[in-house]
Amino acid sequence: MESKVIPMSEAVARFVSDGCSLAIEGFTAFICFAAAHEIIRQGRKDLTLIRMTPDLVYDQMIAAGTAHKLVFSYLGNPGIGSLFAIRRAVEQGIPHPLELEEYTHFGMIGRYLAGASRLPFFPLRSFTGSDLPRVNPRIRTLTDPYGGGEIAVVPPLNPDVAIIHAQRADAQGNTQAWGILGVQKEAAFAARHVIVVVEEIVDPQVIRRDPNRTIIPGMIVDAVVHEPFGAHPSYVQGYYDRDNQQYREWDRLSREHDELQSWLKRWVYGVKDRQEYLSLQPAGTLDSLRPDPALAGAVDYGDYR
Amino acid sequence: MNSYSANEMMIVSAARALADARSVLVGVGLPNIACNLARRTDAPKLVLIYESGVLGAEPARLPLSIGDPTIISGALWTGPMADLFLYILQGGWVDAALLGTAQIDRFGNLNSTVIGPYASPKVRLPGSGGACEIAINAQRTLIITRLSLRTFVAELDFRTTPGHARSDGESAEKGIPGSGPQLVITDKALFHFDSGNGEMVLASLHPGEVLEDIQANIGWPLKIAPKLETTPAPSESELCMIREELDPEGLYR
Numbered sequence: 001m002e003s004k005v006i007p008m009s010e011a012v013a014r015f016v017s018d019g020c021s022l023a024i025e026g027f028t029a030f031i032c033f034a035a036a037h038e039i040i041r042q043g044r045k046d047l048t049l050i051r052m053t054p055d056l057v058y059d060q061m062i063a064a065g066t067a068h069k070l071v072f073s074y075l076g077n078p079g080i081g082s083l084f085a086i087r088r089a090v091e092q093g094i095p096h097p098l099e100l101e102e103y104t105h106f107g108m109i110g111r112y113l114a115g116a117s118r119l120p121f122f123p124l125r126s127f128t129g130s131d132l133p134r135v136n137p138r139i140r141t142l143t144d145p146y147g148g149g150e151i152a153v154v155p156p157l158n159p160d161v162a163i164i165h166a167q168r169a170d171a172q173g174n175t176q177a178w179g180i181l182g183v184q185k186e187a188a189f190a191a192r193h194v195i196v197v198v199e200e201i202v203d204p205q206v207i208r209r210d211p212n213r214t215i216i217p218g219m220i221v222d223a224v225v226h227e228p229f230g231a232h233p234s235y236v237q238g239y240y241d242r243d244n245q246q247y248r249e250w251d252r253l254s255r256e257h258d259e260l261q262s263w264l265k266r267w268v269y270g271v272k273d274r275q276e277y278l279s280l281q282p283a284g285t286l287d288s289l290r291p292d293p294a295l296a297g298a299v300d301y302g303d304y305r
Numbered sequence: 306m307n308s309y310s311a312n313e314m315m316i317v318s319a320a321r322a323l324a325d326a327r328s329v330l331v332g333v334g335l336p337n338i339a340c341n342l343a344r345r346t347d348a349p350k351l352v353l354i355y356e357s358g359v360l361g362a363e364p365a366r367l368p369l370s371i372g373d374p375t376i377i378s379g380a381l382w383t384g385p386m387a388d389l390f391l392y393i394l395q396g397g398w399v400d401a402a403l404l405g406t407a408q409i410d411r412f413g414n415l416n417s418t419v420i421g422p423y424a425s426p427k428v429r430l431p432g433s434g435g436a437c438e439i440a441i442n443a444q445r446t447l448i449i450t451r452l453s454l455r456t457f458v459a460e461l462d463f464r465t466t467p468g469h470a471r472s473d474g475e476s477a478e479k480g481i482p483g484s485g486p487q488l489v490i491t492d493k494a495l496f497h498f499d500s501g502n503g504e505m506v507l508a509s510l511h512p513g514e515v516l517e518d519i520q521a522n523i524g525w526p527l528k529i530a531p532k533l534e535t536t537p538a539p540s541e542s543e544l545c546m547i548r549e550e551l552d553p554e555g556l557y558r
Contacts, residue, residue: 027357027386028372052386053434074434079333079370082431090429102418104433105356106390113387125395126438128480129414129467135423150480179377180357181385237374244369294378 003171004224005201008274011223012038015193020160021048021071023191024057027182028078029237031057032165032197034230034274040064041268050159052108052183053078056233056250059085062098063260064268069099071157073108080247084254094257102136107154112183114156115190121153128152162191164216165231167239168200169207173221176213178296179237185215197225199239209301227274229286240289309539311492312557313547314511315449316342317539318490319403322447326401328352330394330439331362333371335449336403338551345546352381354399356435358389367552390435394442397482402443404436404466406450408458411525412503413448413468413486415440416461423463433465440466441480445487452491457523469503494519495536499528509534 006014016022016039024032036057039047049058050071055078061067063085070086077083089098103111110122123142133139133152141150164184166177175196177184188194196216201224207214233243254260271277278286312335319339323329324347331340331353341364344351353362357372361381368376377383393399407430408416417436421427440446450456464471469485485503489496495509507519507529520527539547552558 028370029374072432074431075429076431076434078372079368087429091426102432104437105386105435106394106438109387109390124390124438125442125480125482128441129464129471130433130437131418131423131464132433132437179374180359180372180383182358183386185385186387235374237377241374242369291374 001172004173004218004221005171005226006223008034008038008197008225008227009042011035011195011225012042015161015195015222016044018044019046021050022161022163023050023159023187024163025051025183025187026165026231026234027053027180028055028242029180029231029235030165030177030182030184031055031231031234032163033057033232033234034227035163035195035197035225036061037268037274037277040066040264050157052105054083054086056083056247059083059250059254060264060268062086062089063095063254063257064264065095067098068096069101071101071103073103073105077247077251080251082251085257085260088257101138102132103139103154104132107139108157109183109186110154111157112186112190114154115158116186117189119156121155123151123153126152157190159187159191161193161195162187163195163197164188165197165236166215167198167236168202169196169198169221169224170202170204170218171224172204172218173216173224174204174207174214174218175216175221176207176210177215178213181215188216188220193222194220195223195225196221197227197230199228199230199236201226229278230274232278232286232289235289238291238293240286241291243285243289309544310558311451313539313544314536315339315490315492316547316557317543318495318536319447319449320346320543322488322490323348323351323401326351328354328398328400330354330356330399330402330443331371332403332405333368334405335557336405337368338547338557339403339449341551342543342546345550346543354389354393356386356389356439358386359383360389360393367556390438394438397442397444399439399443400445402439402446404440404446404448406448406456406466408456408461409448409450409489410458410461410468411505412470412472413489413498413505414461414464414471415448415466415468416463418463418465420462436466440485441483443483445484448486448489450489450491452493452519452522454522454524459524469498473502473504493522497530504528506530507533509536511536512538
């Protein structure tokens with residue numbers, strides 16, 4: 001079978017177009033900054049950015065002017081504080097106004113589940129007594145046809161493109177991940193196109209030896225990108241820790257629009273690709289993020305011939 | 306070593322409130338230290354649940370966020386966030402949850418969304434995250450926040466997360482399986498809620514605090530419990546565990 005492995009620049013050029021809706025998911029872990037930076041470099045405009053927790057990755061994309069709309073459920077720098085670029089866009093319209101479509105975590109999960117399973121809506125016990133449905137009319141209430149009273153519903157979410165970072169995949173995009181899985185699987189199945197970005201490309205036999213670990217089948221994947229440390233400064237379980245120093249540093253430098261733009265100039269526009277970004281990190285930084293091993297015991301699937 | 310910080314008083318109060326809980330949905334910062342303290346003191350079997358999709362966590366270091374990799378290694382269970390929200394939270398397995406907030410009103414409604422109007426906010430706050438459905442589905446919630454006029458307001462700018470009632474005389478919302486906020490833990494006092502109309506009631510003053518100072522930091526006429534108590538100060542062993550094991554760097558001192 002033909003390999004789906006292509007460089008990041010080609011994956012972005014081929015699947016991420018101006019005006020499309022894009023989900024770069026990953027809950028604190030597996031956040032594909034490599035893809036975000038390439039999208040900024042290629043000058044994409046007018047995107048609808050979708051993510052439960054916009055994190056630094058969308059703070060950067062919004063500061064770079066790639067987006068007109070954000071669909072989300074929690075707007076913070078995890079464990080640190082605010083996302084100042086997004087706040088500037090919302091509070092002051094800098095660099096331009098940003099339309100918000102806001103849910104709760106469960107609301108976003110329900111939207112992805114409905115999108116992935118091609119259902120018209122997803123029912124959930126949330127939003128009761130909250131003002132959120134008042135400011136987001138897409139959150140509705142239905143009467144349970146089986147007599148259980150009222151229940152909130154959210155509409156399906158089907159992004160044009162999902163970009164999913166993981167530990168490993170084969171060249172066909174059969175993707176294995178472990179750690180905090182977030183909505184990686186749901187976002188992939190909900191999206192029209194899927195780009196998988198991995199730390200390692202492995203032989204299909206590695207995948208087949210442990211199918212319980214596979215979260216995304218290659219069948220639904222359009223492109224596979226090999227990008228070690230592609231989630232830095234977020235983390236990949238077992239491969240590298242979150243670079244908390246950079247998350248703290250972002251809290252400082254993102255407070256001023258001009259200083260943030262200088263950061264983008266140096267770390268995004270000023271490098272040609274992820275390799276160059278990594279090569280410019282202070283000596284020893286990346287190595288210091290690698291954890292000691294903590295191996296899972298092997299399991300026996302049995303050989304049934 | 307009888308001196309302690311306001312944060313330590315809050316951590317210890319939250320830990321004690323978890324004594325009879327089977328499971329707790331943990332937040333970062335003070336709640337995280339409180340839950341880990343409870344496991345080491347009154348509630349050794351307490352199951353730590355993180356909304357990022359982890360149950361039975363035994364973090365080997367103080368997690369910086371609820372998605373920290375240290376909560377995965379050594380945990381009992383993990384899965385997609387859908388599993389956590391559908392089966393664990395909505396399934397009714399979360400006994401207690403700790404929530405922070407930017408504003409709280411008399412009935413325990415919380416605002417973590419905006420200061421000012423929603424469409425043109427003065428300050429854009431993080432929003433719900435999981436708070437809204439956690440408050441609805443957990444058996445009970447504990448709220449941790451510092452006492453101040455900015456936080457304890459007569460009127461919320463936005464109601465992110467429901468409390469006991471929208472206003473006085475209105476019964477609790479239908480469709481809320483949990484029993485809602487049961488305790489508000491602040492740096493100066495503890496508050497319960499009236500089982501009748503759901504109104505916040507001053508229940509206990511921390512050592513050295515005076516009633517006038519509490520009322521001065523609350524934006525409505527405060528109801529006071531008939532028998533106002535004094536919160537026991539943190540014990541030496543509680544302080545020792547916080548300082549030596551849970552937060553040795555003093556990040557939350």
